[in-house]
Amino acid sequence: MPELPEVEFVARELNRIVGGQKIATAELLRARLAPDSQIPDFGGLLDRAKINFVHRRGKNILFDLDNRRTLLTHLRMSGRFMLLNGQADDPKFTHAVLHFVDGSRLVFQDQRHFGLMKVIETARLDLDPSIAKLAPEPFSEDFGPEYLREQLARSGRSLKEFLLDQTKVCGLGNIYASEAMFRAGISPKRKARNVPGVRIERLHRCIVDVLAEALAEVSGRTPNPAAIGEGVYGDGASGDWRVYEREGGPCRTCSAPIRRIKQGQRSTYYCPKCQR
DNA sequence: ACCCTCACCTGCACGC
DNA sequence: TGCGTGCAGGTGAGGG
Numbered sequence: 001m002p003e004l005p006e007v008e009f010v011a012r013e014l015n016r017i018v019g020g021q022k023i024a025t026a027e028l029l030r031a032r033l034a035p036d037s038q039i040p041d042f043g044g045l046l047d048r049a050k051i052n053f054v055h056r057r058g059k060n061i062l063f064d065l066d067n068r069r070t071l072l073t074h075l076r077m078s079g080r081f082m083l084l085n086g087q088a089d090d091p092k093f094t095h096a097v098l099h100f101v102d103g104s105r106l107v108f109q110d111q112r113h114f115g116l117m118k119v120i121e122t123a124r125l126d127l128d129p130s131i132a133k134l135a136p137e138p139f140s141e142d143f144g145p146e147y148l149r150e151q152l153a154r155s156g157r158s159l160k161e162f163l164l165d166q167t168k169v170c171g172l173g174n175i176y177a178s179e180a181m182f183r184a185g186i187s188p189k190r191k192a193r194n195v196p197g198v199r200i201e202r203l204h205r206c207i208v209d210v211l212a213e214a215l216a217e218v219s220g221r222t223p224n225p226a227a228i229g230e231g232v233y234g235d236g237a238s239g240d241w242r243v244y245e246r247e248g249g250p251c252r253t254c255s256a257p258i259r260r261i262k263q264g265q266r267s268t269y270y271c272p273k274c275q276r
Numbered sequence: 277a278c279c280c281t282c283a284c285c286t287g288c289a290c291g292c
Numbered sequence: 293t294g295c296g297t298g299c300a301g302g303t304g305a306g307g308g
Binding site for chain 3: 278280281282283284287289291
């Protein structure tokens with residue numbers, strides 16, 4: 001489910017809550033969660049390791065371990081972590097569990113089975129395909145207007161599909177892509193390479209601002225250690241979007257009805273008057 | 277190098 | 293009530 005702001009928040013929460021914890025044993029309950037790993041391997045790669053810290057790259061959550069390995073996880077659409085104590089049962093759709101030496105455990109739960117886990121040699125982390133192909137971090141110097149200009153020029157796809165491509169711009173998902181295009185006043189149907197040069201700086205700023213504001217908003221919510229990420233995407237109603245999921249509603253700028261269209265099999269929301 | 281389609285799952289809201 | 297349809301905050305494989 002989550003996009004970069006939510007993933008960043010979850011990674012911070014995990015770092016706060018399980019950073020420094022030592023794994024006693026790791027259980028893989030659904031083999032396809034970690035397709036590169038045999039089930040017995042999974043425990044072997046993680047058992048007795050201490051979690052140094054938790055961070056993220058793109059939408060990947062990375063558990064840096066003291067055995068020279070990193071546990072990479074991707075929540076995809078419905079993955080979530082929960083920290084449980086001894087007595088509670090594992091929830092439905094639990095696919096992996098890290099049992100800590102203090103008796104608590106971190107559960108990975110995923111209703112739609114899209115999530116992924118992978119154990120990687122930390123020294124080779126940046127070479128892993130899921131990391132290596134990612135665009136620069138949107139809050140970094142490397143993601144500047146000039147970078148965006150070069151990438152836009154090379155793409156004949158619609159701007160919306162371009163923004164969802166994590167190898168071009170990383171961190172946006174279906175919500176914040178629509179929100180960023182609305183703020184920038186650019187039609188989602190416009191071809192990426194046809195975004196006028198004079199509007200690229202604004203588009204760049206809108207992407208960064210949308211993500212930064214969402215991160216600030218998400219970070220202000222009360223953390224729930226029993227369901228890390230709960231409240232982040234548990235109560236979607238808290239999202240105060242300008243266009244996302246507002247089909248037919250009045251544009252907050254010009255009152256024209258917000259439209260929904262399909263692009264690349266996914267919904268895009270936009271204002272046909274404000275976005276050209 | 278790029279772009280398109282399909283695939284992976286479950287559950288929920290909706291209309292008949 | 294039940295059944296069909298479409299929808300959901302993501303990506304990767306495999307083809308052109």
